[in-house]
Amino acid sequence: MSEVKVNKISPRTACGTVTLGDSGDTFTIPSGVSITNQGTASGFGATGETSWVTTVKTATFTATAGEGYFCNTTGGVFTVNLPAGSAGASVAIVDYAGTFQTNNLTISPNGTEKIGGINANSILSTEGQSVTFVYIDGTQGWVNVLDSTSNVTGNPFIQASVSGAGNTLATAPDCANYNIATFTGPGTFTVSAAAVSAPNNAVDYLVIAGGGGGTAQGSEAGGGGGAGGYRASGFGPTPLKGSAITVSAQAYSIAVGAGGAAGFSPNTAAVNGVNTTALGLTATGGGHGCAGTNYGTPGGSGGGGGQGPFTGTGSYYNGPGCAGAGNTPPVSPLQGNPGGTGFTVYNTPPSNTNIQGGGGGGVGVCGTDGAAGIPSNVPGGAGAPNAISGSSVNYAGGGGAGQHRQGPSTPFGAGVGGVGGGGNGGYCGDAGGPAGGNGSTNTGGGGGGGGNAAAGSGGAGGSGIVIIRYKAR
Numbered sequence: 188m189s190e191v192k193v194n195k196i197s198p199r200t201a202c203g204t205v206t207l208g209d210s211g212d213t214f215t216i217p218s219g220v221s222i223t224n225q226g227t228a229s230g231f232g233a234t235g236e237t238s239w240v241t242t243v244k245t246a247t248f249t250a251t252a253g254e255g256y257f258c259n260t261t262g263g264v265f266t267v268n269l270p271a272g273s274a275g276a277s278v279a280i281v282d283y284a285g286t287f288q289t290n291n292l293t294i295s296p297n298g299t300e301k302i303g304g305i306n307a308n309s310i311l312s313t314e315g316q317s318v319t320f321v322y323i324d325g326t327q328g329w330v331n332v333l334d335s336t337s338n339v340t341g342n343p344f345i346q347a348s349v350s351g352a353g354n355t356l357a358t359a360p361d362c363a364n365y366n367i368a369t370f371t372g373p374g375t376f377t378v379s380a381a382a383v384s385a386p387n388n389a390v391d392y393l394v395i396a397g398g399g400g401g402t403a404q405g406s407e408a409g410g411g412g413g414a415g416g417y418r419a420s421g422f423g424p425t426p427l428k429g430s431a432i433t434v435s436a437q438a439y440s441i442a443v444g445a446g447g448a449a450g451f452s453p454n455t456a457a458v459n460g461v462n463t464t465a466l467g468l469t470a471t472g473g474g475h476g477c478a479g480t481n482y483g484t485p486g487g488s489g490g491g492g493g494q495g496p497f498t499g500t501g502s503y504y505n506g507p508g509c510a511g512a513g514n515t516p517p518v519s520p521l522q523g524n525p526g527g528t529g530f531t532v533y534n535t536p537p538s539n540t541n542i543q544g545g546g547g548g549g550v551g552v553c554g555t556d557g558a559a560g561i562p563s564n565v566p567g568g569a570g571a572p573n574a575i576s577g578s579s580v581n582y583a584g585g586g587g588a589g590q591h592r593q594g595p596s597t598p599f600g601a602g603v604g605g606v607g608g609g610g611n612g613g614y615c616g617d618a619g620g621p622a623g624g625n626g627s628t629n630t631g632g633g634g635g636g637g638g639n640a641a642a643g644s645g646g647a648g649g650s651g652i653v654i655i656r657y658k659a660r
Contacts, residue, residue, distance in 0.1 A: 237279045237319070252322075255279030260290035264346075264379075266308075269329055271297045272322035278329075281317040288314040293346065293380055301328030308380040308436075310342045344387050345434065345657050346380035351441070360577035364660045367576060370465070370653040371629050376439040389431040390657040391421030392468070393575045393582070395631035397460030399473035399490045399547065401586045401610065401623040401645025402450030403637025407494055409623070410476030410529055411547035411554060411567045411586025411602060411612055412447060412648045413511060415460045415631030416487025416522035418470045421656070423573040427520050427550065432466045434657075441465045446626055446648030447475050449634050455644070459486050460631070463651040470522060473648055474511035476547055476586060476636045478529075483511030483545060488523030488568065491545030491554050491588050491636060494531035510556075513548045524548040524568055526585065530557030541592050544612070547585030547633035549605040554585045565590065567633055570607020575654050582630050584609035586646060589623055589636030591615050601638065608632025610646035615639045625649065 198205050207214065216222065239255040249268040250256065253276065258267065261284045269278060280292070292311040296302050302309045302320070304327045311318065319333040347366070349356040351374020359365040368376055382388050396415030403409040420429045442464045450457025460472030474486030483490035489511030508529035514521040527545030543557030549568030557565050567585030574580070587602025589612045601612030601620070608630025613623040615638030626632030626649030634646030 237277055243283050250278045252276035257281050257283040258292055259283040260286045260292055264290045266293040266295050268295045269297050272300050272328060274322060276322040277319060279319040282315050285314045287311045287316050296328060303330060305383055307383050308342050342380045342382055343384060344382050344659050345378055347376060347378045350375045364658055365656055366659040368655040370441045370443055372443050374441050376441055376655055378434050378436050381436045387658050388433050390434055390655050391431050391575055392466055393573055393654040394418040394463050394465050394468050394470045395582050395651040396463040396470035396472045396487050397444035397446040397651045398626040398631045398633040398648030399460045399475040399486055400447035400449045400457035400648050401476045401634035401636040402457035402478050403589055403639055403645050404478030407478050408542045408544045408589035408591040408638055409478035409636040409645050410483050410491025410493060410526060410544035411588050411636045412476050412633030413473035413486050413488035413490045413526050413547040414523055414549045414570060414583035414585050414633050415444060415473045415651050416470035417550035417571060417583040418468050418522055419573055422575040424571050427571055429520055439466055441653050443653055444472050444651040446650050449645045449647045451644035457645060459484060460648045463653060465653045473633050476544060476645060478544060482509040483526040485512040485515035488548035488550060488585055489513045489526035491526040491547045492529045493544060494529045494542050510545045510554060523550050524553040527554035527556040543590050544588035544636040546588045546602050549585040549607060550583035557588060565602040567602060567605035567609040569605045575656050581607035583607050584632045586610045586626060586633030586635040587612035589613045589638045591639040604635055608649045610635035612636045613638040613643060
């Protein structure tokens, strides 16, 4: 044996060939030796040959060309970002724990590059799936050349998640192909991957604002609170349906409006419901009810008015009190209706007085007006049904009006809350009576009006809600 040490080996003639050994010979490269290729290599194996990384991946990472990865989505979904493509580059993926079906793995191309000829994320969603991508060219980009279970294409449906305390994401009970995101408080609707097919990026929605508070004043009954604004698509009565909204891969902030506080004037004023915002839409909080000569306030649906200005003496009566306007600010389809007007009759003797507030407006119907000769029920306006959650639920009913009645007549009652979460009105008479009832939580129902000082305040409005429905499978 001998050892040759030189700095360069060259052929004897220009552009000649140097041959190392003869057929059957073996050349050994010891451990620690590196070979650097700065020219063209051939005959050393196929381009795209895979070197496997045995550290299991459990979170989003960027792959390196020529490597294979074992991915475990047991702890939740994540993304594999492909490297910049070059002809012959390869990346391989294996479902380590057999969980791709329940927790999908997203494959994301680099920038404007393509996967299977489409610039879109691809989703691995089959249990035990293993794939190998090879970069071909700018037209096809990364092509799945080996799949143990199924073909890999651009994601056909939206991939989304929900954040925020109490908010949920579940399969629709009426159709397993759809998911339903429900927000009862603030949170985020995050679309991690849009669908390749544009129609599948359209989502239906229900956006309900907080209902307005009901009120009372001194010895006078108050109006019911107006329902929170109602914005919807796809479900519910046709006149109230807007168009579906097309979403893209981004995070959408959701704000769910609280119900307005109840009022007892002059100590505490009632408050309008709070707006709800989602997917670029705003549903306006319901207007609060008023008492005395005060007007109901405008909102998604308007608050009920007070008794109105006094127009006579002795056995004369007050004229109707003004109610709050609905659908304020105006949108199409409308998001709510006006409240009802209040009314008072002063009889002789004064102990036979009947004071009525106006019913709060609902999204389906205006609040009822008080009137002479109506001794008892002045209801809030009815809300509307909506089945976006998989079953029909009524939303956005107005609060019933409060009533104060004096005199020998004892059979009377206050206004019933509108269907859709409106609170019942309070009342007061010879035998007393209850305060106004609260609007129901997550319906946008208005609070009921109060009877008077003896009966207590009006009721608080109910909080709003946001529901988003999209095709996921």
